[in-house]
Amino acid sequence: DGGITQSPKYLFRKEGQNVTLSCEQNLNHDAMYWYRQDPGQGLRLIYYSQIVNDFQKGDIAEGYSVSREKKESFPLTVTSAQKNPTAFYLCASITKSGGGSGELFFGEGSRLTVL
């Protein structure tokens, strides 16, 4: 079945460490997104990528980095510069064509806890 796979589901890290969250999709979608979710704040966009080898900052990109070397993969690195990294991270994708079908497909999320 097609879908989005995020790993790991749970991750603990010490302060000062970088950590990379994986996001893989086999939907042949063009665009991919990373959102951060905190209680009471909804989902906030970190980075997004519309095509391979290109990505843009979202609303809260500071302390994060991404790469898009392959269409199906969009890993997110949470760096030590991110001051409050403990959160639930969601990856999503969408097909770029289709005149705005608009539906984002989401992975099941990765919960990062900084100890």
Added chain:
Amino acid sequence: AQSVTQPDIHITVSEGASLELRCNYSYGATPYLFWYVQSPGQGLQLLLKYFSGDTLVQGIKGFEAEFKRSQSSFNLRKPSVHWSDAAEYFCAVLLTGGGNKLTFGTGTQLKVEL
């Protein structure tokens, strides 16, 4: 900048009662509007979407939503709530032409009393 407001942080209803979750948006043109549902620790699932045409849209799980341009609203409704509907619900607006960015409201947590 576009924004989405969900004024109710928490709502509690009895099983079998009707439900309405509110959503207001601020956007210069008629937006693409969505409702998503999230169970604890899970990703988001699309309930329904509005692009154009009939302002009353039907979704999955018996949900519907009505787009009201004059009120800039897109409220989600269900005639009879089931205990399994307890979850968090997010309204979202799609900004096209700029990377298909979806802007989410802060969510409404629904609790269903048996």
